[in-house]
Amino acid sequence: MREITFSQALNEALREEMIRDEKVFLMGEDIGLHGGAFGVTKNLVKEFGSERVRNSPLSEAGIAGIAVGAALLDMKPVVEFMFIDFTTIAMDQIINQAAKIRYMTGGQAKVPAVFRTQGGGGTGSAAQHSQSLENLFCYIPGLMVVMPSTPYNAKGLLKSSIRNLNPVVFIEHKLLYTKKGDVPEEEYLLPLGKANLMKKGRDITFISYSRMVHVALDAADQLAQEGIDVEVIDLQTLSPIDKETIFQSVQKTGKCLTIEEDCKSSGFGAEVAASIGEECFDYLDAPVRRIAAADVPVPFAASLESEALPDVDRIIRTTKMMNS
């Protein structure tokens, strides 16, 4: 199978869906000739023209609102926010409008918009360009939240997100764009709301998503050498969450560690841990534990940033403690 990068996979997804459905259009800052800050929309303006690949002013609230209004008129907007930190400027349109319009109108209207963005730390971009804000969106009924981890699921999930008739917040990770992976030439879709079992294991379940899946897998490899057999689940969609896959795994292993890059307090792992506590308590051999970022704005200096973010060593230490 051929290998392509994460950003190439996303680019293919956008291109294929734009060819398939003329209702699909893109809007965002510097997504035209520049191809987007991370190259995801590269060359698309040449193929589809500036009306369907619309370079916008720096107006996040406007971009989000345009997505909502166009979606109400049966279009399929896919808008890009350069950094997830910038979605805070568009929150009214995402949270008060897109997420609620269907419910508030008693099911009359639908908002089939995709809000693409990227988040996460690790590049020295400091506190306003490195956040992991996924949980803000997971908290809002009416939004779907999707976070891919590989070129393969990035492509399949983005295509499904575009075809889905609900508002989807699609969050990429800035450190994944250059990662390569197997992606089939032929078309495929991946279902939203389904987690992916990345590695089978007996002793403990790692629940992760986005870039942290790779950190979790690295830790699992090292732990295997020490005789600890880890099962790794990539959630892929955070909302709605695939509890079935989580519970099945935890019922088998009896132990669970959540591994995420957002802040620990009120982070996504808290929801996972609480759900397991409610539904699988009798199967647990140890309390669910969480590896997450420190409760701190993401610092600039490399020494501080790496201290703030989860890494393989912390996962290994915590896993060993849970197994002792």
Place this chain on the structure above:
Amino acid sequence: MSLSKEEKLYIDAYRNMLRIRLFESKVLDLFLKNYIRGPVHLYLGEEAIAVGVCSALQKDDYITSTHRGHGHCIAKGGDVKKMMAELLGKSTGYCKGKGGSMHITDMSLGILGANGIVGAGMPIAVGAGYALHLQKSNQVVACFFGDAATNQGSVHEAMNMASIWKLPVLFICENNLYGISTCIRDVCRLDDIAKRAEGYGFSGITIDGNDFFQVYETTKTAVKKIRQNGGPILIEAKTYRHEGHDIGDPEVYRSSKEVEQWKQKDPLLRMERDLLDRNILTQDIIDQMRSQIRKEIDQAVQFAFDSPEPPKEELLTDIFVKEGEL
């Protein structure tokens, strides 16, 4: 009596203005008797704007509305039964009782929704305009908003985006002088909000929003221009709300003298006098119309009273479009 097409349109417009007046008066009455929950923002005194604008639109044009949206909905052809049922939180209402006063929507009539967030309808209208632009449609979007909304950042973004892409959006600023208690003069240095359009590179015009004919003619011309050459255009219609911001507003920020002065300029009475003077209507016809609409609204109230509340099973429906739905 043989009437021209325009004269017939005026009669329909008058009927709709009267319908809004009587509907809102009934809503006030029902609210004071505790039949309606939550905040209600009445359109009394502003009837000429919604009706003047919508009379100049095609049936398939779109509107976005505001928290003060009952008038827009009626002017665009909304069903007063479904509106009343929604206001009373009944399952037969426009939104199955899930939205209430601030969220009345009728997608089949191009009413893209009232909105509880001031200014939020603007980017949505521009998005609808972008969709029409991509669809190479001849339709337009009329976007209603109040004077206070013009100080929202999203409104600035929306106006600029509509302008740079020449989108088919007609912005209608209903300047009723107050955002809740704050007078527009205290939060905007311009005498006329329409001047802001120039800063975005399109034209804006200020008119008397209590004069149906001015609103109608200005909108007709603006919409024609937008259909021919793209948009946007801003119309600022100066008006006044007869009631407070919402029902129960103590109105400490304005004098009863000021309210009385504006009531002298009541848009409904002005239109009525005008149509009588021009022999387009007679007092008999007006009286007949009034009793017909009263009956229609009483039936709407009865319909709402007789309708069931949403069943508990409705709580978790309509959050997402499920596969196979629509």
